[in-house]
Amino acid sequence: MSAAKAAGKENLLLCLDAFGTLFTPSVPIPVAYARAAARHGIDCGKSKQGEVVGASFKQAFKEESKRNPNYGKATGLGAEKWWGNVIRNTFKTFLKPNQEFPQALVAELLKRYSTKEGYDLYDDVQPFFKMLRDEATRRTGSSPWIWDKTIVGIITNSDDRVPGILESFGLSIGPRRVGTADQRSAKASFSDDINFVVLSYDVGIEKPDRRIFYATTETLKETLAGNQEGLTAEGFEKLYVGDDLEKDYDGAEAAGWNAVFLNRNMSTPESNTEAESKWGLGNGEVEDRNGSRRTVLMAKSLGALSRWRAGNHD
Template sequence: MLRLRLLTWDVKDTLLRLRQPVGESYAAEARAHGLRVEPDTLTRSFREVYGAQSRRFPNYGRGSGLSSRQWWVDVVKETFRLSGLHDDGVLTLMAEKLYGDFCSAQNWELLPGASETLSRCCQRGFSMGVISNFDRRLENILSHCNLRHRFDFVLTSEDVGFAKPDRRIFEEALRLAGVPPQQAAHVGDDYTRDYRAARAVGMHSFLLRAAGHSQEPEVPPEHVLPTLSHLLALIEKG
């Protein structure tokens, strides 16, 4: 059995996921303003704009003099522009509305097993924290989804100033918890940012991977979670 005192968690696509693709949410907001854009077009535009904005202003503009709110408003407006809408007044209204909507529970749902697994981990007495490449809205999202009370701390890349896989965000979690890395494990769905990054600082880690996802050869089967409900059994076997 692994002698663990601390469990840290990624959030997006580990504990919470979007209820519908970004393009569907954006298309619904456009319809509310009498505008028609195909969700698939918006999804493609969003991916392109998000990627470009992330390269130009990494970590939600932290260190660039840009607030994360403005960073996101710019992304949303440019997504609509790239999809053929150009009325700046309407784009601003839609962007502000969507920024708020994605802070609420209406756009997020728990992954299967998330609530029960967190509850059981708390009952076992683990310290628990979040390590997420997310902006400051994450605290509110976790509260709205009734998860915030499960965690002793929430570290977002925007607040800390470092994004996974930077080792410093993991080191900050260990410092906050007062736990050495060999007594901590991280749970996430991204091979590079979660699994490998946590192991690079000496933590244990588990990779959430649904059946059929590509198999990285370096991940032993005892480190792979087909669902979150498998976690405690793997900890006890480890």
């Protein structure tokens, strides 16, 4: 019997970050922006165009965030118009005298970064969700996945495009959100790959603020309300996995969750077994943004989570 089950936790709420954890830009965003601009007649220069466009993008993003926080939701602007402003302000310094901004550029970039067109799914994502689907229908036989019921959520600092991006990769995404009353009460299906999505855009708070994790716990309770299996939130261990040390790992632990830092660049000792070398789960030393070094529980791949047990990093 596992330590988790011995403590009465037979089920798992597994929540994942999205950008940088499940998918990543297929081309560096400044480079893709510069190439798109060139197709619409904006010359960003031949040399180091990615660097200059990247710097301009960061400045435009920062200024727009100050004017219209939370991707424009705080001021009623909305995410689509917010990103339109960012795109136009990114390229305004590259326009020639009397050159009008090509509105089609906004449409192209909004479309590109609303689906898999602009991103690559990490290689371990589809196999991991297939494993979870197989586990959900398994009736007999041994398995490294110890949990009787697994509910999967997304917690991400992002606007409302994330569910559509994940769906475009073929994952099934439940309709439940932390948003409007209809979104909060949308019928949850335990058969979806991802049962609900918690966006900072909806909550109004970003990781590492622990309140976004509290909102997720409430979403779990709402998702389980009235289920025929008698499942309750108290019977679920909570685990969060992401690629940002401060926002993901520290934020989750501060909210009382278990956490795994996803580090796909992590090296594994030669003495590990073949499986451990492939998946890599264990304690490792990392350096935070303040230059301090500390030990955290890291995974090299989502597949490593089959080896995770509550308390196994103590």
